[in-house]
Amino acid sequence: DSGVTQTPKHLITATGQRVTLRCSPRSGDLSVYWYQQSLDQGLQFLIQYYNGEERAKGNILERFSAQQFPDLHSELNLSSLELGDSALYFCASSVSGRGGTGELFFGEGSRLTVL
Protein backbone atom coordinates (compact mmCIF):
# COMPACT_ATOMS: atom_id res chain seq x y z
CA ASP A 1 0.00 0.00 0.00
CA SER A 2 1.55 3.28 -1.16
CA GLY A 3 -0.69 5.47 0.99
CA VAL A 4 -2.13 7.19 -2.09
CA THR A 5 -5.85 6.61 -2.54
CA GLN A 6 -7.65 6.94 -5.84
CA THR A 7 -11.36 6.68 -6.53
CA PRO A 8 -13.11 5.28 -8.40
CA LYS A 9 -11.05 2.23 -9.35
CA HIS A 10 -13.14 1.59 -12.45
CA LEU A 11 -15.42 3.86 -14.42
CA ILE A 12 -17.41 3.18 -17.57
CA THR A 13 -19.11 6.04 -19.34
CA ALA A 14 -20.24 7.20 -22.76
CA THR A 15 -18.71 9.61 -25.23
CA GLY A 16 -19.51 13.22 -24.54
CA GLN A 17 -19.86 12.68 -20.81
CA ARG A 18 -17.86 14.22 -17.95
CA VAL A 19 -16.17 12.39 -15.09
CA THR A 20 -14.18 13.34 -12.01
CA LEU A 21 -11.31 11.27 -10.65
CA ARG A 22 -10.25 11.79 -7.07
CA CYS A 23 -6.91 11.39 -5.36
CA SER A 24 -5.80 11.59 -1.73
CA PRO A 25 -2.02 11.86 -1.39
CA ARG A 26 0.11 10.28 1.31
CA SER A 27 -0.06 12.05 4.62
CA GLY A 28 2.38 14.96 4.55
CA ASP A 29 3.00 14.94 0.81
CA LEU A 30 2.45 18.36 -0.74
CA SER A 31 2.87 17.47 -4.41
CA VAL A 32 0.28 15.62 -6.47
CA TYR A 33 0.90 14.45 -10.03
CA TRP A 34 -1.51 13.05 -12.60
CA TYR A 35 -0.34 10.62 -15.27
CA GLN A 36 -2.24 8.94 -18.10
CA GLN A 37 -1.39 5.41 -19.22
CA SER A 38 -3.13 4.21 -22.35
CA LEU A 39 -3.09 0.54 -23.38
CA ASP A 40 0.50 -0.66 -23.85
CA GLN A 41 1.71 2.92 -23.52
CA GLY A 42 4.02 4.71 -21.19
CA LEU A 43 3.19 7.16 -18.43
CA GLN A 44 2.22 10.50 -19.90
CA PHE A 45 2.52 13.42 -17.49
CA LEU A 46 -0.61 15.54 -17.32
CA ILE A 47 -0.23 18.02 -14.49
CA GLN A 48 1.37 18.66 -11.09
CA TYR A 49 0.10 20.59 -8.09
CA TYR A 50 2.12 21.69 -5.10
CA ASN A 51 0.35 22.80 -1.94
CA GLY A 52 -2.71 23.92 -3.85
CA GLU A 53 -0.95 25.65 -6.72
CA GLU A 54 -0.36 24.38 -10.24
CA ARG A 55 3.38 23.77 -10.62
CA ALA A 56 3.83 22.06 -13.98
CA LYS A 57 1.65 21.19 -16.92
CA GLY A 58 2.31 18.46 -19.45
CA ASN A 59 0.32 17.19 -22.39
CA ILE A 60 -3.06 17.82 -20.79
CA LEU A 61 -5.94 18.41 -23.15
CA GLU A 62 -8.07 21.54 -22.81
CA ARG A 63 -11.03 19.25 -22.09
CA PHE A 64 -9.22 18.13 -18.95
CA SER A 65 -8.73 20.18 -15.80
CA ALA A 66 -7.50 19.56 -12.31
CA GLN A 67 -7.24 21.20 -8.95
CA GLN A 68 -5.79 20.59 -5.52
CA PHE A 69 -7.86 21.51 -2.50
CA PRO A 70 -6.74 22.95 0.87
CA ASP A 71 -6.76 19.47 2.40
CA LEU A 72 -4.33 18.52 -0.42
CA HIS A 73 -6.58 16.02 -2.16
CA SER A 74 -6.82 16.51 -5.89
CA GLU A 75 -9.42 15.99 -8.57
CA LEU A 76 -8.96 15.46 -12.30
CA ASN A 77 -11.96 16.46 -14.39
CA LEU A 78 -12.36 14.98 -17.85
CA SER A 79 -15.10 16.40 -20.06
CA SER A 80 -16.52 15.84 -23.56
CA LEU A 81 -15.06 12.36 -23.35
CA GLU A 82 -13.86 10.60 -26.47
CA LEU A 83 -13.07 6.95 -27.10
CA GLY A 84 -9.37 7.78 -27.06
CA ASP A 85 -9.59 9.01 -23.48
CA SER A 86 -9.99 5.43 -22.31
CA ALA A 87 -6.94 4.82 -20.16
CA LEU A 88 -5.59 4.18 -16.70
CA TYR A 89 -5.18 7.44 -14.83
CA PHE A 90 -2.60 7.43 -12.07
CA CYS A 91 -2.22 9.89 -9.29
CA ALA A 92 1.11 10.09 -7.49
CA SER A 93 2.39 12.12 -4.59
CA SER A 94 5.77 13.10 -3.26
CA VAL A 95 7.21 14.99 -0.34
CA SER A 96 8.84 17.76 -2.41
CA GLY A 97 11.03 20.45 -0.99
CA ARG A 98 13.76 19.85 1.56
CA GLY A 99 13.89 16.24 2.62
CA GLY A 100 12.30 15.03 -0.55
CA THR A 101 13.88 11.96 -2.11
CA GLY A 102 12.25 12.43 -5.49
CA GLU A 103 10.32 9.18 -5.21
CA LEU A 104 6.79 9.24 -6.53
CA PHE A 105 4.26 7.11 -4.70
CA PHE A 106 1.55 5.98 -7.08
CA GLY A 107 -2.03 5.14 -6.34
CA GLU A 108 -3.68 2.04 -7.79
CA GLY A 109 -5.09 4.06 -10.66
CA SER A 110 -8.55 4.78 -12.01
CA ARG A 111 -9.41 2.81 -15.12
CA LEU A 112 -11.66 4.83 -17.40
CA THR A 113 -13.51 3.16 -20.24
CA VAL A 114 -15.36 5.37 -22.71
CA LEU A 115 -17.93 3.56 -24.86
Place this chain on the structure above:
Amino acid sequence: GENVEQHPSTLSVQEGDSAVIKCTYSDSASNYFPWYKQELGKRPQLIIDIRSNVGEKKDQRIAVTLNKTAKHFSLHITETQPEDSAVYFCAASKSTSGSRLTFGEGTQLTVNP
Protein backbone atom coordinates in the same frame (compact mmCIF):
# COMPACT_ATOMS: atom_id res chain seq x y z
CA GLY B 1 11.14 19.96 -22.33
CA GLU B 2 12.79 16.73 -21.32
CA ASN B 3 12.56 13.72 -23.65
CA VAL B 4 13.46 10.21 -22.48
CA GLU B 5 13.95 7.37 -24.92
CA GLN B 6 14.05 3.76 -23.75
CA HIS B 7 15.23 0.60 -25.48
CA PRO B 8 14.34 -2.13 -26.07
CA SER B 9 10.55 -2.05 -25.89
CA THR B 10 10.43 -5.79 -25.25
CA LEU B 11 13.08 -8.10 -23.82
CA SER B 12 12.87 -11.84 -23.32
CA VAL B 13 15.55 -13.71 -21.37
CA GLN B 14 16.03 -17.12 -19.84
CA GLU B 15 15.92 -17.45 -16.08
CA GLY B 16 19.38 -16.82 -14.66
CA ASP B 17 20.50 -14.63 -17.54
CA SER B 18 21.17 -10.91 -17.26
CA ALA B 19 18.93 -8.18 -18.65
CA VAL B 20 19.96 -4.67 -19.66
CA ILE B 21 17.63 -1.78 -20.43
CA LYS B 22 19.00 1.51 -21.76
CA CYS B 23 17.67 5.06 -21.68
CA THR B 24 18.80 8.38 -23.08
CA TYR B 25 17.64 11.81 -22.02
CA SER B 26 17.78 15.18 -23.70
CA ASP B 27 17.92 17.82 -20.95
CA SER B 28 21.43 18.23 -19.57
CA ALA B 29 19.92 19.86 -16.46
CA SER B 30 18.34 16.56 -15.41
CA ASN B 31 20.09 15.10 -12.40
CA TYR B 32 17.80 12.46 -10.96
CA PHE B 33 17.16 9.14 -12.72
CA PRO B 34 14.82 6.60 -11.15
CA TRP B 35 13.62 3.24 -12.42
CA TYR B 36 10.10 2.00 -11.78
CA LYS B 37 8.72 -1.52 -12.08
CA GLN B 38 5.09 -2.08 -13.00
CA GLU B 39 3.69 -5.56 -12.66
CA LEU B 40 0.61 -6.47 -14.65
CA GLY B 41 -2.41 -4.58 -13.36
CA LYS B 42 -0.43 -2.92 -10.60
CA ARG B 43 0.92 0.55 -9.89
CA PRO B 44 4.49 1.57 -10.78
CA GLN B 45 6.93 1.23 -7.89
CA LEU B 46 10.43 2.61 -7.49
CA ILE B 47 13.12 -0.07 -7.57
CA ILE B 48 16.31 1.95 -7.75
CA ASP B 49 17.44 5.49 -8.51
CA ILE B 50 20.65 7.37 -9.17
CA ARG B 51 21.68 10.96 -8.88
CA SER B 52 24.05 12.80 -11.18
CA ASN B 53 26.90 12.89 -8.69
CA VAL B 54 27.10 9.09 -8.80
CA GLY B 55 28.18 6.91 -11.72
CA GLU B 56 26.86 3.58 -10.53
CA LYS B 57 24.57 2.24 -7.83
CA LYS B 58 23.86 -1.35 -6.91
CA ASP B 59 21.17 -3.04 -4.85
CA GLN B 60 21.47 -6.82 -4.72
CA ARG B 61 20.71 -8.09 -8.26
CA ILE B 62 19.89 -4.66 -9.64
CA ALA B 63 22.33 -1.98 -10.71
CA VAL B 64 22.05 1.32 -12.52
CA THR B 65 24.82 3.15 -14.36
CA LEU B 66 24.84 6.76 -15.48
CA ASN B 67 26.93 8.51 -18.12
CA LYS B 68 26.17 12.23 -17.87
CA THR B 69 28.46 13.16 -20.72
CA ALA B 70 26.60 10.90 -23.12
CA LYS B 71 23.26 11.52 -21.37
CA HIS B 72 22.36 7.91 -20.97
CA PHE B 73 21.70 5.53 -18.11
CA SER B 74 21.05 1.83 -17.91
CA LEU B 75 19.40 -0.75 -15.68
CA HIS B 76 21.13 -4.07 -15.19
CA ILE B 77 19.38 -7.07 -13.67
CA THR B 78 21.51 -10.13 -12.98
CA GLU B 79 20.41 -13.70 -12.26
CA THR B 80 16.91 -12.93 -13.51
CA GLN B 81 13.95 -14.73 -11.99
CA PRO B 82 10.38 -15.20 -13.28
CA GLU B 83 9.14 -12.66 -10.74
CA ASP B 84 11.29 -10.03 -12.47
CA SER B 85 8.83 -10.20 -15.38
CA ALA B 86 7.18 -6.77 -15.57
CA VAL B 87 7.29 -3.47 -17.41
CA TYR B 88 10.25 -1.32 -16.42
CA PHE B 89 10.21 2.46 -16.85
CA CYS B 90 13.16 4.78 -16.70
CA ALA B 91 12.61 8.44 -15.86
CA ALA B 92 14.45 11.72 -15.50
CA SER B 93 13.90 14.95 -13.61
CA LYS B 94 15.79 18.08 -12.67
CA SER B 95 15.75 17.54 -8.94
CA THR B 96 14.56 15.39 -6.11
CA SER B 97 12.63 18.24 -4.56
CA GLY B 98 9.43 17.91 -6.47
CA SER B 99 10.14 18.30 -10.14
CA ARG B 100 8.02 16.28 -12.54
CA LEU B 101 9.33 12.95 -13.77
CA THR B 102 9.48 12.36 -17.50
CA PHE B 103 9.17 8.65 -18.22
CA GLY B 104 10.45 6.52 -21.04
CA GLU B 105 8.03 4.35 -22.98
CA GLY B 106 8.74 1.26 -20.94
CA THR B 107 10.33 -2.16 -21.50
CA GLN B 108 8.31 -5.34 -21.18
CA LEU B 109 10.71 -7.85 -19.62
CA THR B 110 9.77 -11.51 -19.76
CA VAL B 111 11.87 -14.05 -17.86
CA ASN B 112 11.27 -17.56 -19.14
CA PRO B 113 11.66 -20.42 -16.63
